[in-house]
Amino acid sequence: MSYLFPTYAKWDVAIEKAEGSYAYDANGKKYLDFISGIAVCNLGHCPKQVADAITEQLQKVWHTSNLFHIPLQEEVAKQLVEHSSGDAVFFANSGAEANEAAIKLARKHTGKHKIITFYQSFHGRTFATMTATAQEKVHKGFGPLIPTFEYLPYNDAAAVKNIHDEDIAAFMLEVVQGEGGVIPATKEFLQAVEEKCREIGALFIVDEVQTGIGRTGKAFGYQHYGISPDIITVAKGLGSGFPVGAMIGKKELIESFSPGTHGSTFGGNYLAMAAAKATLETVFQPSFLQSVQEKGQRLFEGLSELLRDVPTVKKVRGKGLLLGIELDIEVNKVLASLREEGLLALSAGSNVLRLLPPLTVSNEEIDLGLGIIASVLKKEKIFSS
Numbered sequence: 301m302s303y304l305f306p307t308y309a310k311w312d313v314a315i316e317k318a319e320g321s322y323a324y325d326a327n328g329k330k331y332l333d334f335i336s337g338i339a340v341c342n343l344g345h346c347p348k349q350v351a352d353a354i355t356e357q358l359q360k361v362w363h364t365s366n367l368f369h370i371p372l373q374e375e376v377a378k379q380l381v382e383h384s385s386g387d388a389v390f391f392a393n394s395g396a397e398a399n400e401a402a403i404k405l406a407r408k409h410t411g412k413h414k415i416i417t418f419y420q421s422f423h424g425r426t427f428a429t430m431t432a433t434a435q436e437k438v439h440k441g442f443g444p445l446i447p448t449f450e451y452l453p454y455n456d457a458a459a460v461k462n463i464h465d466e467d468i469a470a471f472m473l474e475v476v477q478g479e480g481g482v483i484p485a486t487k488e489f490l491q492a493v494e495e496k497c498r499e500i501g502a503l504f505i506v507d508e509v510q511t512g513i514g515r516t517g518k519a520f521g522y523q524h525y526g527i528s529p530d531i532i533t534v535a536k537g538l539g540s541g542f543p544v545g546a547m548i549g550k551k552e553l554i555e556s557f558s559p560g561t562h563g564s565t566f567g568g569n570y571l572a573m574a575a576a577k578a579t580l581e582t583v584f585q586p587s588f589l590q591s592v593q594e595k596g597q598r599l600f601e602g603l604s605e606l607l608r609d610v611p612t613v614k615k616v617r618g619k620g621l622l623l624g625i626e627l628d629i630e631v632n633k634v635l636a637s638l639r640e641e642g643l644l645a646l647s648a649g650s651n652v653l654r655l656l657p658p659l660t661v662s663n664e665e666i667d668l669g670l671g672i673i674a675s676v677l678k679k680e681k682i683f684s685s
């Protein structure tokens with residue numbers, strides 16, 4: 301008997317303690333964690349510098365209100381601005397809220413209403429971000445959605461070039477679709493979106509909730525592509541597990557979010573800012589980002605190599621330490637076997653195995669994870685029966 305709404309199909313595992321790349325369940329079983337709380341615990345579990353920052357802040361002040369100046373917000377915002385194409389930041393508490401802010405800002409700034417998003421996307425669970433999420437299964441049963449959202453096929457540059465409608469406030473997309481199957485965008489596609497935005501006066505919103513904060517080996521995933529988005533949203537990895545989200549926008553947009561237009565009681569709370577500041581101080585160091593690229597490469601090559609002779613594996617793809625293995629079998633059974641063998645991994649859709657190790661993972665841990673994945677997938681016969 302549970303006292304919770306069953307919105308998640310929960311696994312029969314409760315983590316009692318976690319440190320670095322490892323998590324321990326209530327029975328003392330040890331897992332190598334290649335989920336990281338879904339790209340949240342980017343510095344591993346309970347990173348000391350973040351724990352120290354939160355602990356120190358706990359002794360000073362927890363919360364005031366956004367009616368007061370909060371110097372820590374300025375420090376975190378400066379970090380985000382200096383490492384992105386944006387100039388100003390709005391703090392929220394989650395990815396959906398950051399995207400909600402982006403959608404509101406785009407409409408208010410342009411005076412236009414249509415938002416274009418892409419099939420298999422995931423942008424959140426509020427009404428607007430659910431509508432932005434172009435997946436029927438997410439909409440089902442909720443009645444009329446927010447009007448004026450339209451969907452296009454992902455990675456289809458021609459479909460974008462074909463648009464001749466001027467009445468579009470924004471295009472919104474993930475540079476690697478996370479929940480939708482770990483699908484990286486092509487450069488041609490993102491450039492087509494950027495050109496179309498400039499041509500028709502629409503804003504380019506990049507949802508970096510999963511790909512941001514170092515996950516792909518750059519501060520933000522869009523930086524692999526030479527584009528300059530008008531709005532960037534982040535959340536998951538920003539606080540290392542402390543809930544916090546942010547919307548970063550270019551300076552032209554600043555006046556459109558004047559006092560009273562948007563807000564959040566908890567957004568940019570002192571404790572969240574202490575966590576975010578300590579997180580960014582580590583993640584945004586060039587040598588740290590470089591190490592993420594190298595580890596991503598090691599995992600990618602290991603997967604490609606190990607899986608060359610496994611018939612159930614169709615493809616390996618992704619960027620940095622956001623990687624997916626497309627299988628031609630049901631992924632959920634594979635995940636259960638991996639857990640049994642001591643590896644926590646995730647799905648993306650029904651047939652993609654998604655790996656999100658902490659960005660601090662060691663080479664030895666990568667090799668250990670690869671070994672477990674290989675041995676489980678080589679026993680694939682047990683799944684096909």
Ligand SMILES: *Cc1c(COP(=O)(O)O)cnc(C)c1O
Pocket residue numbers: 393394395396397399422423424425474478479507508509510511535536
């Ligand atoms: C997780 C996710 C969201 C939603 O974030 P929440 O914090 O759960 O609201 C939005 N966009 C992307 C790309 C995500 O991966």
